Amino acid sequence: MMKFIKKRVLAVVSLFLVLTLLPVLPKTMAVSQGKMISQTREQLDAERYIVTTLYDTTMARSNKTGAKSTDYYYKGSCVWTLTVYGAFYYDGKTSACTGDSVTYSTSSGWSCNSASSSHSGSSATAHGTFTGAKTVSDSVSISCDSKGNLS
Structure with missing residues (x-):
């Protein structure tokens, strides 16, 4: 009886995750250039949420590049995406960000007022301001530790 309940709970949780992530997957795959x-997912209010995705775009030893994107959803549709790209060096003891860039995309009715990127230490950060139904400013950062792990 207990095994049956565990299997049933696992099936319900799995189904919930699949249904929750289905609207996100096509957009995520389009942005992805790596693993x-x-x-x-962060729910901002009843109408808005943000999905943040981290990608590792290389597997080279001592050098790593990665991307982190923020997809902003309003009333169930992705209305803009802000992505920061970072290039990193690491040697097991230290790490450093050696370069950065930013990209963005918007859907109909939304526009980007500004987008910029910078890096310091072992992190790269992108900032963007978007206007549509509301004006929204956001930032997204990617970091690399001394072992080459991105976060």
């Missing part, structure tokens, strides 16, 4: 490491 997806993680994805989180």
Whole structure:
């Protein structure tokens, strides 16, 4: 009886995750140029949420590039995406960001007022301001530790 309940709960949780992530997957795959490491969803209010996805775009030893994107959803549709790209050096003891860039995309009715990127230490950050139904400013950062792990 207990095994049956565990299997049933696992099936329900799996189905919930699949249904929750289905609207996100096509957009994520389009942005991806590497291996997806993680994805989180932050509910801002009843109409808005943000999906943040981290990608590892290389597997080279001592040098690594990665991307982290933020997809902004309004009333169930992705209305803009802000992505930061970072290039990193690591040697097991230290790490450093050696370069950065930013890209963005918007859907109909939304525009980007500004987008920029910078890097310092072992992190790269992109900032963007978007206007549509609301004006929204956001930033997304990617970091690399001394072992080459991106976050």
